[in-house]
Amino acid sequence: MQAVIALLIFPGGLCVLLLGLAYEWLDRKLMAQMQNRVGPRWYQPVADLVKLLAKQETMPNGVNPLLFIGLPLVGLASVLTAALYVPLVGLAPSYSFRGDLIVTIYLLGLLTFCMSLAGSNTLDRFSLMGALRALTQLFSYEVPFLLALLGPALAAGSWQIAEISAYAETHWLILTQPLGFVVALIGLMGKLELSPFDAPEAETEIVAGALTEYSGRGLALFHLSRDVALVVGLTLVAAFYLGGMANPLWFFGKTLLLLLVVSGLQALFARLRIDQTVGLWWRYGMLLVLLQWLLMIVWR
Amino acid sequence: MPSERFVIPIGPQHPALKEPGHFEFSVEGERVTGATVRLGYAHRGIEKACEERNWVQSLYLLERICGICSHIHTTAYCLGVERLAGVEVPPRAQAIRVLIAELERVHSHLLWLGVAAHEAGFDTLFMYSWRDRETVMDVLEGLTGNRVNYSANVLGGVKYDLDEARAETIRKGVDYLEARTYYYLELVVHDPVFVQRTRGIGTVTREQAEWLGLVGPAARASNVARDLRVESPYAAYDLFPVQMVLETAGDLEARVSVRLKELFESYRVIRTILDKLPTGEIKGRMPKKVREGETVSRVEAPRGELFYFIKSNGTDKAERVKVRTPTLCNLAPMMTLAIGHQLADMPMLLAGVDPCFSCNDRSIVVRNAQEAETRWTWEQLRRYGIEVYKCKR
Amino acid sequence: MKITTMLGDVLRSLLRPNSTQQYPAERQPDPERLRGKLVWNGEKCTGCALCVKECPALAIELITLDKAAKRFVMRYHIYRCTFCAQCVENCRFGCLQMSNTDWELAAADKSAFTVYYGKEHDIEMARSAQAASTKPEPAEG
Numbered sequence: 001m002q003a004v005i006a007l008l009i010f011p012g013g014l015c016v017l018l019l020g021l022a023y024e025w026l027d028r029k030l031m032a033q034m035q036n037r038v039g040p041r042w043y044q045p046v047a048d049l050v051k052l053l054a055k056q057e058t059m060p061n062g063v064n065p066l067l068f069i070g071l072p073l074v075g076l077a078s079v080l081t082a083a084l085y086v087p088l089v090g091l092a093p094s095y096s097f098r099g100d101l102i103v104t105i106y107l108l109g110l111l112t113f114c115m116s117l118a119g120s121n122t123l124d125r126f127s128l129m130g131a132l133r134a135l136t137q138l139f140s141y142e143v144p145f146l147l148a149l150l151g152p153a154l155a156a157g158s159w160q161i162a163e164i165s166a167y168a169e170t171h172w173l174i175l176t177q178p179l180g181f182v183v184a185l186i187g188l189m190g191k192l193e194l195s196p197f198d199a200p201e202a203e204t205e206i207v208a209g210a211l212t213e214y215s216g217r218g219l220a221l222f223h224l225s226r227d228v229a230l231v232v233g234l235t236l237v238a239a240f241y242l243g244g245m246a247n248p249l250w251f252f253g254k255t256l257l258l259l260l261v262v263s264g265l266q267a268l269f270a271r272l273r274i275d276q277t278v279g280l281w282w283r284y285g286m287l288l289v290l291l292q293w294l295l296m297i298v299w300r
Numbered sequence: 301m302p303s304e305r306f307v308i309p310i311g312p313q314h315p316a317l318k319e320p321g322h323f324e325f326s327v328e329g330e331r332v333t334g335a336t337v338r339l340g341y342a343h344r345g346i347e348k349a350c351e352e353r354n355w356v357q358s359l360y361l362l363e364r365i366c367g368i369c370s371h372i373h374t375t376a377y378c379l380g381v382e383r384l385a386g387v388e389v390p391p392r393a394q395a396i397r398v399l400i401a402e403l404e405r406v407h408s409h410l411l412w413l414g415v416a417a418h419e420a421g422f423d424t425l426f427m428y429s430w431r432d433r434e435t436v437m438d439v440l441e442g443l444t445g446n447r448v449n450y451s452a453n454v455l456g457g458v459k460y461d462l463d464e465a466r467a468e469t470i471r472k473g474v475d476y477l478e479a480r481t482y483y484y485l486e487l488v489v490h491d492p493v494f495v496q497r498t499r500g501i502g503t504v505t506r507e508q509a510e511w512l513g514l515v516g517p518a519a520r521a522s523n524v525a526r527d528l529r530v531e532s533p534y535a536a537y538d539l540f541p542v543q544m545v546l547e548t549a550g551d552l553e554a555r556v557s558v559r560l561k562e563l564f565e566s567y568r569v570i571r572t573i574l575d576k577l578p579t580g581e582i583k584g585r586m587p588k589k590v591r592e593g594e595t596v597s598r599v600e601a602p603r604g605e606l607f608y609f610i611k612s613n614g615t616d617k618a619e620r621v622k623v624r625t626p627t628l629c630n631l632a633p634m635m636t637l638a639i640g641h642q643l644a645d646m647p648m649l650l651a652g653v654d655p656c657f658s659c660n661d662r663s664i665v666v667r668n669a670q671e672a673e674t675r676w677t678w679e680q681l682r683r684y685g686i687e688v689y690k691c692k693r
Numbered sequence: 694m695k696i697t698t699m700l701g702d703v704l705r706s707l708l709r710p711n712s713t714q715q716y717p718a719e720r721q722p723d724p725e726r727l728r729g730k731l732v733w734n735g736e737k738c739t740g741c742a743l744c745v746k747e748c749p750a751l752a753i754e755l756i757t758l759d760k761a762a763k764r765f766v767m768r769y770h771i772y773r774c775t776f777c778a779q780c781v782e783n784c785r786f787g788c789l790q791m792s793n794t795d796w797e798l799a800a801a802d803k804s805a806f807t808v809y810y811g812k813e814h815d816i817e818m819a820r821s822a823q824a825a826s827t828k829p830e831p832a833e834g
């Protein structure tokens with residue numbers, strides 16, 4: 001019984017979805033405030049979701065219907081699964097096993113992969129272009145991001161999220177691994193395709209990128225998955241670098257602080273071209289992570 | 301797959317272009333290998349319609365060719381018609397025309413800055429520049445009563461006079477905008493990410509610019525000294541001369557900074573006009589009928605040279621009004637330039653010339669297989685338009 | 694080269710109220726020269742119809758009931774008016790003004806877009822004459 005509740009309501013399932021919507025609203029609101037405009041009301045993400053869910057999904061000609069319907073589901077399922085392994089709102093993860101960090105990161109990657117597949121499933125040129133870019137971007141940030149998150153794992157001597165965050169409670173890793181923190185945070189932005197890494201869905205070039213052909217439920221599910229991925233990602237970074245699990249309120253404050261930084265970074269930059277993104281990750285992201293590792297080894 | 305072209309269409313409905321124009325870019329991966337443009341989506345038959353309206357009515361129709369540079373269209377038309385009719389326009393009226401034209405330039409360039417920033421995915425700059433643009437819109441509203449179609453020109457002069465209180469609000473607005481413009485100039489030449497998107501993109505050398513016939517800020521960014529306000533001062537530009545702003549690089553960054561630097565010139569001219577406004581009447585007497593003849597009227601719109609050809613047959617209606625807007629001159633060169641660039645640069649490149657499609661799409665010649673060329677009346681054209689749309693639906 | 698030129702501005706915006714005006718709730722004073730609804734005051738009208746002739750949108754009609762007695766009614770089609778104020782410019786007797794306070798002209802009913810100006814019973818006469826005749830309205834365009 002308890003397992004079912006944990007899966008469906010709290011801390012997994014429903015709670016994550018609501019948290020995701022709340023974070024999305026906060027992100028949009030903060031962006032708006034930084035841009036000196038009003039921004040959405042608190043219920044806007046929910047309203048968007050309800051509207052999209054109620055809308056008819058038009059399936060374009062030439063798609064594989066199974067994939068068209070299945071991919072959003074797989075995407076959402078993967079991030080929801082990932083949510084089970086992270087210490088949401090500072091509580092111990094619902095499930096935990098050795099090496100769940102790797103699994104979580106790949107479950108997050110699966111979402112991007114689903115979106116790209118969904119894009120290449122259609123014949124739409126914008127979708128294809130977007131899918132191509134999303135995959136290109138995936139291959140550029142994934143390695144530095146992973147290596148950055150492995151930094152705390154190395155320090156804690158474990159690949160289990162619960163253990164790493166327990167270790168982080170006594171060691172504020174942002175102080176000992178500042179470079180890793182920066183790469184992890186920016187990698188998260190790349191993962192979530194937030195500006196300035198939003199080339200895969202650059203609206204002035206390729207409309208909505210891979211999701212151009214989605215109009216109803218599929219789009220809603222993809223948006224929702226991205227919101228959940230935001231929560232999972234922020235939780236991971238906060239747990240690893242900002243003093244691990246703590247009491248829920250304090251932990252919540254930490255993720256909000258991270259969100260503020262993320263929104264600020266979104267507001268500050270123009271969009272990077274896809275070749276610039278790749279260059280940035282492989283040239284600077286990689287370099288920073290390796291430097292961090294070098295420092296850690298020397299420290300030891 | 302070099303033989304199969306992968307074509308990315310932009311427009312006529314596309315988030316990058318808020319106006320209907322259709323561009324097709326064939327791409328290999330991200331690289332653009334070919335570009336074509338199709339225009340005419342916003343064709344409204346305005347030139348033909350002018351032939352069926354009297355001189356005054358046409359003025360307001362022409363004002364609506366473009367929403368952004370409405371005043372400059374009427375100025376070009378008024379200057380032409382007044383010259384045909386031999387009407388003396390009082391210097392105060394001319395000075396007020398120039399004042400509004402410069403305010404309009406400010407509003408147009410700030411708008412453009414926002415659009416360019418948006419195309420580059422830099423929405424914060426977009427929001428800020430449009431917020432600041434409100435200032436100049438408010439100033440224009442205070443001066444003429446409207447924010448977009450000022451309707452300040454009449455044949456023979458202007459409708460609205462300037463008093464000291466209004467001059468003071470304009471000065472205040474200009475002071476604020478000047479400070480902001482310094483900031484934006486600083487930003488666009490120093491912000492590393494924005495610079496990455498503009499520096500060295502879409503470079504037009506001086507020779508190319510001359511040869512391709514670029515006009516306006518796009519030409520001046522390539523060091524082509526082409527500015528009608530300087531070359532053949534019209535209205536009151538001989539009393540209030542402007543300095544030409546030139547850049548040498550010819551890339552997108554140069555186009556951005558030319559426009560921003562031009563703003564300082566505009567602010568200076570606005571202040572000088574406010575200080576040294578000639579006294580006297582603001583309207584000359586305009587006859588209802590204009591004597592026979594034809595004239596060419598050229599003015600410098602915010603986007604470049606605006607050209608009017610006006611022919612009168614001695615009645616109260618124009619025989620022919622031909623308008624050539626700057627966008628037309630600038631779009632074709634951009635299509636040549638696009639090749640070899642990244643797809644991601646296309647919206648920026650297009651925005652770089654500040655295209656205005658409703659400006660662009662006006663005239664059309666109806667060719668018939670039997671008769672060589674038939675001339676249609678306005679009524680026929682209108683009927684035809686309605687029929688075509690009915691059929692399409 | 695500065696990494697974040699915008700940082701200062703963004704942080705300042707975070708702390709200050711945003712610049713959006715919540716229009717119907719929050720109002721700016723009407724600009725003095727705003728061109729709103731056209732208002733006709735027939736006291737001094739001579740019926741010269743100069744205003745009608747040069748209206749670019751054919752938005753006004755002058756209905757002459759009795760030229761000698763100076764009984765005119767003006768019919769004004771708001772939906773066609775482009776608010777250019779050429780008619781105001783043309784009237785040498787200052788009969789026409791554009792209101793700067795009456796500018797929210799949206800209505801749910803089409804009849805609100807045609808306004809008659811003039812004396813009460815003149816308007817009645819003009820209306821019934823209009824109803825009786827089958828004269829079509831001037832072509833739009």
Ligand code: SF4
Nearest residue numbers: 748774775777778780
């Ligand atoms: S304001 Fe212009 S459009 Fe309106 S009635 Fe007067 S002349 Fe006609």
Ligand code: SF4
Nearest residue numbers: 738739741742744784
């Ligand atoms: S121009 Fe003036 S006087 Fe002449 S008809 Fe119009 S309102 Fe009357």
